[in-house]
Amino acid sequence: MAGVVYVAFDGDNDKWAYGFMKGWKANKNVDFDFEDAHDLDEMTSRAQNETYVKSKLKERMKASTALVILVGEKTKNLYKFVRWEIELALELGLPVIVSNLNETNGRDAERCPAIIGDACAVHVPFKLSAIKHALEHWPSEYRRLDATERAKGYRYYDRKWD
Incomplete structure (x- = not known):
């Protein structure tokens, strides 16, 4: 299991x-599992208030072991x-997995948020196999990297995905 995963996306x-x-x-029948940070608590009717929403999301992210960003056309x-x-997530030092909805393997410079x-x-x-692999491997890989290695920037897995 991947631990608590916070998923960010264009709602x-x-x-x-x-x-x-x-x-x-x-x-x-599908071998895929993660503990969804968004299931840790419920938002109340005050969820229209940006300050309230961000405070709840921050609690969820602090309880997470990784961030998955679903990158679509407008993200x-x-x-x-x-x-x-x-x-x-960057401030908290969370391992970040960027999943390209157009199925690009690697950084999609046109769609990826600049930050x-x-x-x-x-x-x-x-793709299920790519996200599963990243959830199972990237958090521990990321934590093993020192500051010099992390400064080298983005990564991708050089392989074909089912």
Whole structure:
């Protein structure tokens, strides 16, 4: 199991991808599991208040062992929450997995938010096998890297994914 995973995504356009991840997890015939940070607590009716929402999201992220960013067509333009979530993850030193919804294996310079583009994160296609591999391996790989290695920037797995 991957531990507690915080998933950041464009809630207006890419919620389907988050739904896929939850579906893979729920399907007993699919070998995919993670503890979803968004299931740790519930938002109340005050969830319209940005300060309240960010305080709850911060609690969830502090309890997480990794961040998965689902990068779609408009993700790089989202500043209110997605950029804030990425900044917080970097501040907390969380391992970051960038999953490209267009299935690019590696950094997608056109869609990747600039704040994470050259950071020490692993970039994978939005495929079950790629995300599963990254969740199982990247957090420990990231934690083994020293500051010099982390400064070398983004990574990707040089392989074909099912």
